Amino acid sequence: MKNEEEVKDEILAAARELIQQYGIDKTTMRDVARVASKGKSTLYYYFKNKEEIFDAVIRDEHDELYLKVKKAVDSEDTMEEKLKTYLISKITTLVQKRKQYAFLIENESHHFNIKNFFTLSFEVNGERELAFIRSILLDGAKNEGYNFDVSGVIGIDVLSDAFMTYLRGVEIEVSLNRGFESINEKADLMVKILLKGLK
Incomplete structure (x- = not known):
């Protein structure tokens, strides 16, 4: 049973x-x-109703997205590769999800709009994404010789926030069906900018 x-x-x-x-x-x-x-x-x-089912479906999609990205990141060895993979995996998965829900996005924006999507994304994944990025940076500091000034302006928390802010900007572009071209090059550039001068 x-x-x-x-x-x-x-x-x-x-x-x-x-x-x-x-x-x-x-x-x-x-x-x-x-x-x-x-x-x-x-x-x-x-x-109670189909709206509640829809909410549960979208929450499951956010959960699945996080777990898929985490699995991809966990397969990498270095902090730089983990951060790049996080960006690339998240964006490519979002592009796939956008295609899966194209009908809904294009025809029923009253149910599925960007504001609701990102509000729910932050509610479901915000804290654990930030904690995961922070753990990647901490591992880099511990195992790869990166020197984060935890007492100064550029600490791990600031870098984690900066990374997530950049990622959310790219997510919005993807949700608007633009900005995901050359994502590998963009991820590489972003990670280099983020980590410049730390090692």
């Missing part, structure tokens, strides 16, 4: 498929129940 998390995951997978294809306006609870092979009462046990 399936546990509650498995049932919920099946509902969200069905909803994700329908929302990507038809948008939220044309997706009904009945549609989600049919694709998930569940009764409507099962859906209402977990979610």
